[in-house]
Amino acid sequence: MLEKHYDHQAIESRWYPAWEENKLFSSKVDPTKKPFTVVIPPPNVTGMLHMGHVLNNTIQDILIRYKKMNGFNTCWVPGMDHAGIATQTMVEKNMRKQGIDPDSLTREEFLEKVWNWKHDFGGLIIRQLRRLGSSCDWDRERFTMDEGLSNAVLTMFKHLYDKGWIYRGKYIVNWCPALQTALSDDEVERSEEDSSLWHFKYPLVEGDGHLVVATTRPETMLGDTGVAVHPDDERYKHLIGKKLLLPIVNREIPIIAHTHVDPAFGTGCVKVTPSHSKEDFEMAMDTNLEFLTVMDKRAIMNENAPEAFRGMDRFKARKAVVAKMEELGFLLKTEPHKVAVGRCYRTKDVVEPYLSEQWFIKMEHMAKRALDVVLDGKIKLHPERWVNVYRHWLENIRDWCISRQLKWGHRIPVWYCGDCGAQTCSVELAEACGTCGSKNIEQDPDVMDTWASSWLWPFSVFGWPEKSEDLAYYYPTSTLVTAADIIFFWVARMVMSGLEALDEIPFDQVYFNGIVRDLQGRKMSKTLGNSPNPLDVIDKYGADALRFSVVYNTPYGEDTRFAEASCDLGRGFCTKIWNANRFLQMTFEGVTPDDNWREAEGDIVARWILSRLHSTIDGITEELENFRLANAASRIYNFFWSELCDWYVEFLKPLQREADEAGRAVMLGRTQAVIDTCLRMLHPFMPFVTEELWHHLDDRHEGRYLVQQDWPKLNRDLIDTEIEDAMSAIQALISGTRAVRKSYNLPNNAHFHLYLYAAPSQIRYIEEMKPILLKLAGLEDYTVLEENAAPQGCTAINVKGMSAYLDLRGHLDIEAELGKIDAKIAKINKEMKPLEGRLKNKGFVDKAPAEVVDKARADLEELKRQVDTLSQTREDLQKLGQA
């Protein structure tokens, strides 16, 4: 027997271990079945479960369980990302806390500390995912730094290197001074910040003329090696090739022409600092300007800067330069100006464009292919609008800077020969120069961008570059579920690498889930403290409640607003499902269910609930196939609560009391089957409570699990609109009678007599429902009228397609009743107006489809009939009052 109260903690802690021990989530190659493969977006090894993970993983779990129930060989591969920067930063911080200077350690010592940290504290999030119910194949858990994946990374590097698509060179990169490493373009977050635009006067060497340059970065002027103007700018054309004397440093610098310059902005003259600006770098390359680096790796002014500024941090230097220029009379004006400042996505330090030697991957060819497969529809993005974003990025892609000046990561597999100077690229540790054979070689100290491992994830987890059986079977994967903020970092690059390494797309569908926000619409973040800890929420409400609530409230591809209290919805639903099952157990205690009932047979109640059930199966399946998870959740919620519990169960109560033993056995069998179907549909959303209840439903479920069962099969023949309409009318009679009782403040034991006038076909259904109708509406009896004329002292209730009158004699306040009837008539008249208007409109009658016009006519007729019924009641009442 089920406990009186639904205890989510007991249930959830029981089932997950059972699932895991029975290897329900493990997948093996099986050529007789179609695979459905999902690779998890690997969370950072440093990560903790947050609401974003809850949403993302719940969606994946729903898809996996749904597909498994549909006969697919599902495989959800879990794992983690080594998260180069995040992890290294965290470990360094811990070391400093313990009084250890990370820089005092050798690379090997440092890496050992990181691995130790990973072993002791890393991967918490993977264990937390189990609490959520995630049906990952844990035997397949991978880590981007494990041996196999590292091998994949190096193999891919060598592949691209040999192809000539990887190169090393001195370019301006995004440099994080706090981390002292290069970053890719994507790792830079731009934000508009208040600053100033300073106008500096640069005097001409010859004569006493000058040019005025405007800059937002005065400190870089110490590294200026030229000033650029637009070649067609009439104001300055004659000065091109002339020299200026750079103030403070007193260096002669040329005036050059370049089309990058916008004559309309500022003064039309741009100071050029090739070593500290990407645009200036390009202009310098085109015009052979000199390069002068005036900052070091920490963004502190170096020996190339005038002595007075050396050792100053860049922001201090900015102030000092401005002050000096003002002192020298070269500062013309300072105006407020908004600038797009780039900040490191990890440290938030201002990113410095910095000239340094880095490794790059040529993206052009891979980008082209990756774009084509999406534009061709070979890969489908959901929602589709992301195609535009994807396309824009790929069409404007730049080479990917993949080297990082960190220790934690995959080392660049290139060795430099101390003798002949050649480079050797090798997947295995090189022992000698590939060109001259010298043993005097040294490996590049840099490691690769974290994404250089994650972009291989969909196939590296299956053993690539080995041609494994797993790879052949599971790749390409099926659906990728991820947040859109990594569409460039990750999604686009996986498409590129998949096509490049295997000549096949990595997945055929991508579903982008939104962001979880707080109720004010703010992104959840640690600093705001507006994010509930999912584990606390699971403790309090249960994983099922959390999952269901989040999914129910998250529209297709949109952001969602969440507060802990949102979980009331899911928790309430769990309780409802629980109690419905308790009802069944208690009411039919001792009854052995008869499973030999026929779907198409049975009374109106039976056929009605099956009709509604199959409509629901149809709807939910359709919604799930289209990633409309919230709609699917809402359909099952409404069916279970509003139809199954509120009506069907209420019908069942009197029915089973009247029935004989055989009848009860069939009733139980049928109702169990309906509940069983509901539990199957609910299972992907709420795996724990459904599993528990399913095992209580039938002893034969022992040793079997819901996720192994078939998804409910739709039988359209069971959807019967005639029955559904008849039932709606009966429901309207019941609700209408209750409403009358309520509006007169009459007690529940005040039983009315009902008069009905309706088509024989309708009366037949009502006859069949008679005991239920009398019981639920609180009627003493009803009389079927020969013609549509109610006895005196009645009030009409609105039921579509029939006339119904309640005998109120003895309870009646005539004046009040007349008022009520007038109000009702007024309301209906108001509803009739637009219908009449449309039908009078010739355009509507002529042009609208016949069925729409017919419906309008029928609706109007129905309303007219209702008014007639009410008017007649009104007359009768008036007579009664006068009598």
Add this chain to the structure above:
RNA sequence: GGGCGAUUAGCUCAGUUGGUAGAGCGCUUGCCUUACAAGCAAGAUGUCAGCGGUUCGAGUCCGUUAUCGCCCACCA
């Protein structure tokens, strides 16, 4: 500067071929009716952001404006 999304009941959101607006929570009222008070029953609530257009008919399609949010971008 370019692009995208959102705007529907007090709150969170449905509303997919255009046919005249719904749910949950909250609110009002009455009920501890032997599944469930985390419940049941009955009820109130909207110029579908504004303006214009297409159409017989627009929450739905087109244009435009506003507010909020996001993404991209070398105007120093």
